[in-house]
Amino acid sequence: MKKIFIITGEPSGDKLASTVISKLKINNPYIKYSCVGGTHLNSLGIKSIFELKEITYIGFTNVIFNIFKIRNKINQTVNEIIKFNPDILFSVDSPDFSLRVAKKVKKINSNIKTIHYVAPQVWVWRENRVKKFKNFVDHILLLFNFEKKYFEKEKIPNTFVGHPLLENNLKNKTDLSHVITKDKKIISLFAGSRLSEINLLLPILIDFIKMMNKRFKDYFFVFHATEENKTLINEQLKISNLDNTEVISDEGIKFQILSNSIFAVSKSGTVSLEICNAKVPSIIIYKMNFLNYIIIKFLVKIKYANIINIINNKEIIPELIQSECNSKQIYSSVIYFLNNPDLMEKQIKDCQITLEEIRSKSSSSSEASLILAKYLVS
Secondary structure (H helix, E strand, O other), X not given: OEEEEEEEOOHHHHHHHHHHHHHHHHHOOOEEXXXXXXXXXXXXXXXXXXXXXXXXXXXHHHHHHOHHHHHHHHHHXXXXXXXXXXXXXXXXXXXXXXXXXXXXXXXXXXXXXXXXXXXOXXXXXXXXXXXXXXXXXXXXEEOOHHHHHHHHOXXXXXXXXOOHHHXXXXXXXXXXXXXXXXXXXXXEEEOOOOHHHHHXXXXXXXXXXXXXXXXXXXXXXXXXXXXXXXXXXXXXXXHOOOOXXXXXXXXXXXXXXXXXXXXXXXXXXXXXXXXXXXXXXXXXXXXXXXXXXXXXXXXXXXXXXXXXXXXXXXXXXXXEEHHHOOHHHHHHHHHHHHOOHHHXXXXXXXXXXXXXXXOOOXXXXXXXXXXXXXXXXX
């Protein structure tokens, strides 16, 4: 029986991996799996060797403070992979964890094929990393076509597969009357999947809701959360005495609720592509501790945080970063858009043009699963 070990480092990677593996399972049902993953892979019957939260750290300082824990988890993962002896090591995103594991595994057992999904953002910083990847990565799957030049330069086998989060659509509609009422306009909120993100952004978003409620009575605010963070967010909302909020973690209804939203406020990340795909206007927010922010500002070579803005080299989706990421600025930005529907329409149109440029010709997850299938028989 063929075997695949999957490495993810955070909930978004877990979700990406699950979209690919679910497609692979259709034509290849007799594969044995193990993983470092979360609820999405677990829903496919693939158990993780430990919980994702044990390795999910954000920012340089958090990584430094937890360096020994991370190192121990890397070594534990390597040992489990060698013991499992897979045909393929399928690593997804989180390169500082997953590729460190891949490098060690390849050194111990060169017969294990290493396929990495979601290329490290070498176009943002540390481009020289690419030269090292060719020593332990057999194939890299790219979300964006413009990334190819960086890996072809070093002759690393690669395939542009597009972004699987652009595949979502409303195939099966669910009755959402228990979540929302017709007389309310939905604003979707995304505070992040990491605990450190939520701790920083949730209080700001709660204050934003309170400001909106002072002026309006017809808005309903839906937090899109992971199953792991749903309780935490609910507890904070309960303390805040807000009665026009809901927290959803069910992947089956998230896109449907998003598509029914009139606006979205989202932390920077891959979820912004889902929002654009749903044709919902939005703003991007992000905040980290001051030291991490200074380090990143020094190291990165791009102007924007959001991928849509990066591709266009201009601000199509407004970004409220660091000091600008506060409830007053969010409130002002949201109100400005709601009062100017033409601006919302223009943002949606500009985003759709960009999405067509980065969308693969067929299903992204199907193309990625085909690469995995090829390596299983090679």
